[in-house]
Amino acid sequence: MGCSSAKQVSNQKTILVGKSEFLLPMRYASGETPKPPTNPNFPRLYSHNLCLFSERARLSWAAKGIKFQHCEVDLQNKAKWHVDVNGGTLPFVELPSGQFLLESRIIQDFANDYAKDQGLELYSKNAVVAAQQRLLMEKIGSFTSAFFPLYRSRGEDPEMIKTYAAVTLKEMEDWLKANLKGSKYLLGHSHPTMPDIHVIPIFERLLLFENSAFDEISKGLNIRQSAPTIYRYVSEFRQLDTFKPYYVREDAFHKCVKFIKALPPGQLAAYSLSFLD
Ligand SMILES: N[C@@H](CCC(=O)N[C@@H](CS)C(=O)NCC(=O)O)C(=O)O
Numbered sequence: 264m265g266c267s268s269a270k271q272v273s274n275q276k277t278i279l280v281g282k283s284e285f286l287l288p289m290r291y292a293s294g295e296t297p298k299p300p301t302n303p304n305f306p307r308l309y310s311h312n313l314c315l316f317s318e319r320a321r322l323s324w325a326a327k328g329i330k331f332q333h334c335e336v337d338l339q340n341k342a343k344w345h346v347d348v349n350g351g352t353l354p355f356v357e358l359p360s361g362q363f364l365l366e367s368r369i370i371q372d373f374a375n376d377y378a379k380d381q382g383l384e385l386y387s388k389n390a391v392v393a394a395q396q397r398l399l400m401e402k403i404g405s406f407t408s409a410f411f412p413l414y415r416s417r418g419e420d421p422e423m424i425k426t427y428a429a430v431t432l433k434e435m436e437d438w439l440k441a442n443l444k445g446s447k448y449l450l451g452h453s454h455p456t457m458p459d460i461h462v463i464p465i466f467e468r469l470l471l472f473e474n475s476a477f478d479e480i481s482k483g484l485n486i487r488q489s490a491p492t493i494y495r496y497v498s499e500f501r502q503l504d505t506f507k508p509y510y511v512r513e514d515a516f517h518k519c520v521k522f523i524k525a526l527p528p529g530q531l532a533a534y535s536l537s538f539l540d
Pocket of ligand 1: 313314315316317338351352353354365366367368533534
């Protein structure tokens, strides 16, 4: 994705012709590279494939069928303008007006408000169901917090993996089973809604540990056997064409964790564009 357009960022002289040019995915190398000019026609979503918060934003925008330009950013050596925008985190959005939208959850909800009558209905029109959807998202916050220590352990803490498998994974499997209500998506919906988009990036990453440099995590969790509902849910979700360009990529995830595994114990790596090549 986006190689030709990556060149556009480094070559500011490229002449953009026609509106569709403004939708080309692009990459921003950060550091001293000048900020890409504001897209005059479409919102631009700055993200990195491996960032789970960015993934939630991308999936929400894709679900609503919003036309946007996707710009992947190198987080290794941040540009000053990016640090000034939001401390140098992802995701964020730049509107054609030059205004910025910050924080993944707000960017997710913006998609819903901006394209209310378009694409998938992400929150139910029934206020009670919408409240239940938001309650699920509160719970997903605890699943999100529990993921990061596991990831940071790089598969090198057998006790942590054991506890995660016995407590967190079991809780998530039971939670998913109960809340699917016999359907494919949360709360019995036949299509993904906002809580699905909120939880999928965590479940996906748990599956992506398989055959990666953090394979010890995968072996310890044994998701296919111990969390078959999560396994099936993710596998089916990743087949949906609407979202395919925006999922976390298995090859990029594996490249990143392999790189981390080669670092001294305890160290992690910033999300670099090189993981996406
Ligand atoms: N509260 C923010 C958190 C976003 C966040 O933590 N993003 C990570 C990447 S997944 C980030 O940009 N970290 C800064 C860094 O890696 O330097 C949101 O939800 O948008």
